[in-house]
Amino acid sequence: MTGSARTTSDDRGVGGRRSGRAALATEAYVAHRNLLFTVAYEMLGSAADAEDVLQETWLRWATVDLDAVRDQRAYLVRITTRQALDRLRALGRRKETYVGPWLPEPLLTAPDVATDIELAEHVSMAMLLVLETLAPIERAVFVLREVFALDYEEIAEAVERTPAAVRQLAYRARAHVAARRPRGTASPADTRTAVTAFQRAVTTGDLQPLLDVLAPDVVFLGDGGGLARAALAPVVGADAVAAVLAAGLGNLRARAMELVQVNGYPGLVLRLDGQIDTVLAVHLDDGLITGLYSVRNPQKLSGLRRSTTLRR
Structure with missing residues (x-):
């Protein structure tokens, strides 16, 4: 015992x-x-x-x-x-x-x-x-x-x-x-201006303010992962990117847009019927957009319910 x-x-x-x-x-x-x-x-x-x-x-x-x-x-x-x-x-x-x-x-x-x-x-x-x-x-x-x-x-x-x-x-x-690496580091303020120009172009239908800030060698990348509609190859050059944006203007207008912080810089979240449909990020060099990145693969959007804290 x-x-x-x-x-x-x-x-x-x-x-x-x-x-x-x-x-x-x-x-x-x-x-x-x-x-x-x-x-x-x-x-x-x-x-x-x-x-x-x-x-x-x-x-x-x-x-x-x-x-x-x-x-x-x-x-x-x-x-x-x-x-x-x-x-x-x-x-x-x-x-x-x-x-x-x-x-x-x-x-x-x-x-x-x-x-x-x-x-x-x-x-x-x-x-x-x-x-x-x-x-x-x-x-x-x-x-x-x-x-x-x-x-x-x-x-x-x-x-x-x-x-x-x-x-x-x-x-x-x-x-x-x-x-x-990207040629320069854009300020958040400049990035916000470019993102706002995109938002305004979709809202008003006037693409000119956005086209004015596209670099001649701008690259548009769309990631649908085969699960959502997206360009299957990079779109290169201001004229080609402008044509893609003009063709998609009607679909974009049907989505609610919110200005957010995407990977450390201002970006846009687009929602359709309350669900996140697209996340848009941009990169600027010398005040002009050199990169437009559109993520539409739903598997990459499912975790975007709250902001993420990053630390070094």
Whole structure:
């Protein structure tokens, strides 16, 4: 009887310690969750896949001996990076059969993202499309170094390479991105002006104010994923983009439009019968629209119920 009572007491002690460790693990994970989501989203360009990566990160983190962890933030970033790399390689195979242009899954971002100019630029549609042209390992190194300012030793642990190899990967990735990145960073105010011109053109039927801010080499990309009507190839040049916009004016007018923050910059959400039908983002260079990005794939719009907080 006495032995039985002593065993129960011991069990309570073990259970209490486990409960305490679980609480500490949860507290650390929650404290860094927005950062981890931002790492995963930057690497994947997909909020849904980033959330899946965070689930995997939590499952692995919950089994870690916290006493052996020197830097919880770095350890969590390491887990997230490795999971995101695995998923990024799988996504590459999926994109090979994607119908039409692929665009990142848009985020409705919290207002404070726009105040971090560097972060807003890195999560913009234009920059995420540039990152898509990197190899998975290069993308991981670029994101961890350029966006989150991790040192080479930390990155080396996350991507399972030597610091010397990481330096070479970072150099190559920077050069690759520099050759392809958007020419300039537009201010939120200029972007808002361009988005408002689009909104006014749809509302009034007068396209001229919008055409006045289209760059000669503007590119329009529409992502329907084979599930919604969209251009199956990039539309290039002001005249061609103007023709597409003019042809779709009637359909656009039937949709309610709301000015929102999309990936750190002003953009538009278009609703049909109360449901999100399209998210429109733009990129500007020297005050002119060089990129118009229309996401209509319903699988990429289902999570747009609230704004997302991103952190570095």
